[in-house]
Amino acid sequence: xxxxxxxxxxxxxxxxxxxxxxxxxxxxxxxxxxxxxxxxxxxxxxxxxxxxxxxxxxxxxxxxxxxxxxxxxxxxxxxxxxxxxxxxxxxxxxxxxxxxxxxxxxxxxxxxxxxxxxxxxxxxxxxxxxxxxxxxxxxxxxxxxxxxxxxxxxxxxxxxxxxxxxxxxxxxxxxxxxxxxxxxxxxxxxxxxxxxxxxxxxxxxxxxxxxxxxxxxxxxxxxxxxxxxxxxxxxxxxxxxxxxxxxxxxxxxxxxxxxxxxxxxxxxxxxxxxxxxxxxxxxxxxxxxxxxxxxxxxxxxxxxxxxxxxxxxxxxxxxxxxxxxxxxxxxxxxxxxxxxxxxxxxxxxxxxxxxxxxxxxxxxxxxxxxxxxxxxxxxxxxxxxxxxxxxxxxxxxxxxxxxxxx
Amino acid sequence: xxxxxxxxxxxxxxxxxxxxxxxxxxxxxxxxxxxxxxxxxxxxxxxxxxxxxxxxxxxxxxxxxxxxxxxxxxxxxxxxxxxxxxxxxxxxxxxxxxxxxxxxxxxxxxxxxxxxxxxxxxxxxxxxxxxxxxxxxxxxxxxxx
Numbered sequence: 001x002x003x004x005x006x007x008x009x010x011x012x013x014x015x016x017x018x019x020x021x022x023x024x025x026x027x028x029x030x031x032x033x034x035x036x037x038x039x040x041x042x043x044x045x046x047x048x049x050x051x052x053x054x055x056x057x058x059x060x061x062x063x064x065x066x067x068x069x070x071x072x073x074x075x076x077x078x079x080x081x082x083x084x085x086x087x088x089x090x091x092x093x094x095x096x097x098x099x100x101x102x103x104x105x106x107x108x109x110x111x112x113x114x115x116x117x118x119x120x121x122x123x124x125x126x127x128x129x130x131x132x133x134x135x136x137x138x139x140x141x142x143x144x145x146x147x148x149x150x151x152x153x154x155x156x157x158x159x160x161x162x163x164x165x166x167x168x169x170x171x172x173x174x175x176x177x178x179x180x181x182x183x184x185x186x187x188x189x190x191x192x193x194x195x196x197x198x199x200x201x202x203x204x205x206x207x208x209x210x211x212x213x214x215x216x217x218x219x220x221x222x223x224x225x226x227x228x229x230x231x232x233x234x235x236x237x238x239x240x241x242x243x244x245x246x247x248x249x250x251x252x253x254x255x256x257x258x259x260x261x262x263x264x265x266x267x268x269x270x271x272x273x274x275x276x277x278x279x280x281x282x283x284x285x286x287x288x289x290x291x292x293x294x295x296x297x298x299x300x301x302x303x304x305x306x307x308x309x310x311x312x313x314x315x316x317x318x319x320x321x322x323x324x325x326x327x328x329x330x331x332x333x334x335x336x337x338x339x340x341x342x343x344x345x346x347x348x349x350x351x352x353x354x355x356x357x358x359x360x361x362x363x364x365x366x367x368x369x370x371x372x373x374x375x376x377x378x379x380x381x382x383x384x385x386x387x388x389x390x391x392x393x394x395x396x397x398x399x400x401x402x403x404x405x406x
Numbered sequence: 407x408x409x410x411x412x413x414x415x416x417x418x419x420x421x422x423x424x425x426x427x428x429x430x431x432x433x434x435x436x437x438x439x440x441x442x443x444x445x446x447x448x449x450x451x452x453x454x455x456x457x458x459x460x461x462x463x464x465x466x467x468x469x470x471x472x473x474x475x476x477x478x479x480x481x482x483x484x485x486x487x488x489x490x491x492x493x494x495x496x497x498x499x500x501x502x503x504x505x506x507x508x509x510x511x512x513x514x515x516x517x518x519x520x521x522x523x524x525x526x527x528x529x530x531x532x533x534x535x536x537x538x539x540x541x542x543x544x545x546x547x548x549x550x551x
Binding site for chain 1 (some may be wrong): 426427429430431450458459460484519
């Protein structure tokens with residue numbers, strides 16, 4: 001199938017606008033992706049025809065809303081190839097999903113002196129929750145180093161594992177460098193020692209088809225807004241055996257079985273972890289976003305995005321003074337780089353005036369910036385609606401900026 | 407020149423550029439001409455907490471009770487804006503600084519850099535300049551009592 005990017009772009013109303021009188025070039029997709037019309041319609045449709053609280057009312061709208069909400073759970077379970085929809089928890093994002101596991105898993109399984117392993121390639125969201133938990137449980141946090149190409153150095157993992165290691169939490173794809181880590185190998189090694197693994201998949205799911213059974217991960221999390229759905233939704237997949245044993249994360253409505261003023265008993269999974277009114281509209285719209293991705297086809301998306309990545313990398317490498325940071329052979333279309341002697345902030349401000357949205361700074365990964373000894377980078381993160389022409393304009397703008405700041 | 411006069415001069419100076427790129431070039435030129443901060447102030451304790459570019463700011467009260475500002479940044483655009491701020495406000499009375507609204511930044515078309523979401527430290531820098539002015543004003547009042 002030919003990937004008709006111009007036709008696809010028509011599905012994303014926001015792309016058709018001008019910024020400072022120049023056509024918008026949106027290269028900040030790792031921060032958040034734009035939304036196709038079907039997602040916008042799903043939100044509008046929900047509030048126009050279905051809005052009602054879930055799991056509570058006996059009335060018609062509440063039934064409809066609950067059905068749509070629970071259908072989405074089943075849909076996500078099948079999308080991820082989970083064993084059952086009980087293994088799918090709705091959260092407000094990847095960050096909340098990781099915090100949930102760090103808190104609940106930690107409370108149940110981590111004791112004084114136990115160890116947690118993360119990597120040096122993590123987003124702050126997969127560092128800080130473990131630091132908080134470690135303080136709370138008096139545990140030890142160990143870090144798998146990264147290689148000079150910007151990958152998790154898997155060879156170093158084995159020497160970090162001890163009898164006290166209770167969980168390993170790593171990212172699937174690095175948000176600041178784009179590296180696709182060999183998580184299958186990490187999971188295999190961890191399981192040799194019966195250690196569960198959490199995968200932060202925030203940057204993976206928009207580019208790669210995920211099969212949790214094939215990966216055999218114990219937890220996998222991602223955010224809806226980074227896969228073309230609206231903001232405020234996240235998915236935590238967790239193996240039933242863990243979720244069942246873990247205590248609730250927050251208390252409130254929905255997550256209870258029976259409440260007396262003295263003591264409460266809790267609902268079964270997944271509702272045990274969903275206290276309070278969930279973000280029903282956005283969760284239902286998430287299903288539409290994933291359906292849209294499946295219609296485009298992951299193989300097509302991957303192959304087109306790889307073409308963009310190769311083209312962008314080649315063009316940047318041919319531009320004098322550019323240094324790309326993170327040169328793993330396996331990457332999603334994210335490229336982090338610096339321009340000789342030019343501060344990333346200056347570049348970002350000037351690119352903005354050329355209508356180009358990029359992210360500059362440390363990308364919430366200060367340890368990675370420290371490792372490469374840079375204060376920050378310019379990060380281009382592409383999506384399947386970006387074009388070769390946009391990359392050409394971008395490279396042209398980089399050259400203009402170099403001249404301006406000479 | 408009073409603060410107001412300096413602000414008006416900058417508004418006129420930057421008003422002549424129609425093309426944004428020319429305006430930025432002029433701003434960057436300001437930063438490059440700008441007197442460097444004394445070496446001993448390039449320390450973390452003088453850093454203003456900003457996410458992207460580093461901004462150092464040091465202030466003291468001279469013998470005439472005027473606020474003297476010294477500042478720098480590792481990014482050129484930020485340094486340009488800093489040089490304008492220092493030129494306008496350094497050497498002025500704390501009271502006059504406190505009474506300024508810093509609106510000239512907006513008037514010369516650099517409003518975007520003032521937004522706290524830009525996280526470039528400028529918003530915090532203006533807050534910090536005002537804070538210094540307030541501290542110095544209190545010091546002067548105490549001395550006078």
